[in-house]
Amino acid sequence: MKNIKAFCFDVFGTVVDWRTGVAFETEKLFARHGLSQLDPYEFADTWRKLYQPAMEACRSGQRPFTRLDVLHRENLEAALAHYKVNPAAIPPAELAHLNSAWHRLDPWPDVIQGLTRLKQRYIIAPASNGNIALITNMAKRAHIPWDLVLGAEVTQAYKPAPQAYTRMAEILGVEPAAICMVAAHNSDLHAARNCGLSTAFVPRRTEHGSVQTTDLEPSTTWDIIALDFNDLADQAGCWA
Amino acid sequence: MKNIKAFCFDVFGTVVDWRTGVAFETEKLFARHGLSQLDPYEFADTWRKLYQPAMEACRSGQRPFTRLDVLHRENLEAALAHYKVNPAAIPPAELAHLNSAWHRLDPWPDVIQGLTRLKQRYIIAPASNGNIALITNMAKRAHIPWDLVLGAEVTQAYKPAPQAYTRMAEILGVEPAAICMVAAHNSDLHAARNCGLSTAFVPRRTEHGSVQTTDLEPSTTWDIIALDFNDLADQAGCWA
Numbered sequence: 001m002k003n004i005k006a007f008c009f010d011v012f013g014t015v016v017d018w019r020t021g022v023a024f025e026t027e028k029l030f031a032r033h034g035l036s037q038l039d040p041y042e043f044a045d046t047w048r049k050l051y052q053p054a055m056e057a058c059r060s061g062q063r064p065f066t067r068l069d070v071l072h073r074e075n076l077e078a079a080l081a082h083y084k085v086n087p088a089a090i091p092p093a094e095l096a097h098l099n100s101a102w103h104r105l106d107p108w109p110d111v112i113q114g115l116t117r118l119k120q121r122y123i124i125a126p127a128s129n130g131n132i133a134l135i136t137n138m139a140k141r142a143h144i145p146w147d148l149v150l151g152a153e154v155t156q157a158y159k160p161a162p163q164a165y166t167r168m169a170e171i172l173g174v175e176p177a178a179i180c181m182v183a184a185h186n187s188d189l190h191a192a193r194n195c196g197l198s199t200a201f202v203p204r205r206t207e208h209g210s211v212q213t214t215d216l217e218p219s220t221t222w223d224i225i226a227l228d229f230n231d232l233a234d235q236a237g238c239w240a
Numbered sequence: 241m242k243n244i245k246a247f248c249f250d251v252f253g254t255v256v257d258w259r260t261g262v263a264f265e266t267e268k269l270f271a272r273h274g275l276s277q278l279d280p281y282e283f284a285d286t287w288r289k290l291y292q293p294a295m296e297a298c299r300s301g302q303r304p305f306t307r308l309d310v311l312h313r314e315n316l317e318a319a320l321a322h323y324k325v326n327p328a329a330i331p332p333a334e335l336a337h338l339n340s341a342w343h344r345l346d347p348w349p350d351v352i353q354g355l356t357r358l359k360q361r362y363i364i365a366p367a368s369n370g371n372i373a374l375i376t377n378m379a380k381r382a383h384i385p386w387d388l389v390l391g392a393e394v395t396q397a398y399k400p401a402p403q404a405y406t407r408m409a410e411i412l413g414v415e416p417a418a419i420c421m422v423a424a425h426n427s428d429l430h431a432a433r434n435c436g437l438s439t440a441f442v443p444r445r446t447e448h449g450s451v452q453t454t455d456l457e458p459s460t461t462w463d464i465i466a467l468d469f470n471d472l473a474d475q476a477g478c479w480a
Contacts, residue, residue, distance in 0.1 A: 069413070123376060133413035136363060136388050148376050149388040153411065171393065173309070173373035 004198055005174050007118055008127035008150060010183035013207040016105035019044050025101035029094060038083055046082055050075035055158040065156050067131040073099045103137040107144060114229020115145055117238040125150040127168060129158050160191030186219040200224035200232060244438055245414045247358055248367035248390060250423035253447040256345035259284050265341035269334060278323055286322055290315035295369060295398040305396050307371040313339045343377035347384060354469020355385055357478040365390040367408060369398050400431030426459040440464035440472060
């Protein structure tokens with residue numbers, strides 16, 4: 001622990017509750033357009049499911065690196081089409097506003113206090129696939145006290161590509177092990193550990209709703225296993 | 241003013257007093273190596289004078305984009321050689337430590353309060369030629385409350401190249417005019433204005449010591465002319 005210089009955080013799911021936030025804004029749009037028969041949570045899941053394939057096109061080199069705001073917008077139109085809703089029937093300003101729901105997500109209740117404590121002794125930064133504007137707008141709205149914004153747009157690589165992790169160490173000018181990757185997703189931590197980063201698992205057991213079956217527990221002995229961000233700050237020796 | 245979303249700041253000279261900080265650390269190294277006959281302020285000026293030509297090699301495409309820490313190190317060795325000091329005669333750890341003096345510069349007295357006030361209503365970010373680690377370490381040490389770190393390593397362009405300004409707007413997802421570039425250097429503001437950014441001049445009349453002759457006054461009618469960062473916050477409507 002004493003060699004850690006920076007804690008870098010997965011954001012969607014680990015820092016913020018994307019499903020509730022996206023469903024909340026989707027429900028309002030659906031109500032305005034006579035689509036109240038559609039389940040906004042199911043819609044959020046459908047929209048989110050298109051996330052990995054869209055990034056994979058960039059990771060594989062099939063298309064150049066593209067900001068998540070752009071991928072989200074393409075995926076929004078595809079998700080609407082999946083439910084037989086014609087995106088062209090919705091005013092562009094409303095589609096743009098719903099697309100930016102990802103900029104307006106709320107953190108889990110322990111986040112602000114835990115990060116504020118960690119920030120006293122460590123560099124804290126998002127290591128997200130979200131683009132800089134998205135993460136910055138989210139932080140300003142919710143008062144998330146990042147020291148700086150790292151992530152896909154800075155490293156020009158989408159997790160779990162190794163460069164998404166190794167370039168953070170290069171950029172911060174530290175050894176990979178001096179960065180502790182924090183995530184609620186075991187797969188993110190596996191990829192980080194393969195690149196030599198330290199790892200911390202914080203479960204978010206309702207990220208996918210009350211029936212969640214994945215990432216309920218750590219899949220291996222991560223360097224830190226914490227109950228939430230306050231417990232992480234406790235374990236990192238950052239007292240309130 | 242009401243359309244401004246972000247204030248982006250030149251750092252060396254505008255936010256921090258690089259000359260005093262670099263001279264202070266240089267003086268200690270000189271004393272340890274029997275070089276007290278050399279003037280550390282003059283040395284700081286010599287070191288700094290190599291900054292623009294080094295970046296120009298990157299701007300012109302003569303060499304690929306290179307982090308400022310690397311350019312600073314090359315320039316440190318060249319500056320020592322200029323004073324007939326053999327860099328190889330100084331332990332590498334001491335050279336590395338002096339090179340990182342740029343990470344340990346103190347802000348002018350009005351900076352922290354002014355930025356803290358501006359941050360309540362605006363995104364605040366450095367728009368520096370300094371690399372991310374340099375700017376982050378400086379901010380952690382001096383408690384400079386940036387929302388995020390922008391600048392050369394994010395835009396992959398050194399000011400005053402137009403991309404150094406236009407890409408900030410692109411990255412933040414706003415019109416160029418929604419970004420107000422803040423600098424103590426008229427040339428930086430001219431380049432920013434040519435790219436459509438808003439501009440604010442804050443004089444730093446002792447950046448180059450008490451005999452400074454440049455940038456004592458605004459060279460034209462910038463959008464904002466402020467006495468210091470607190471006056472800038474006043475003019476931006478951010479009350480203490």
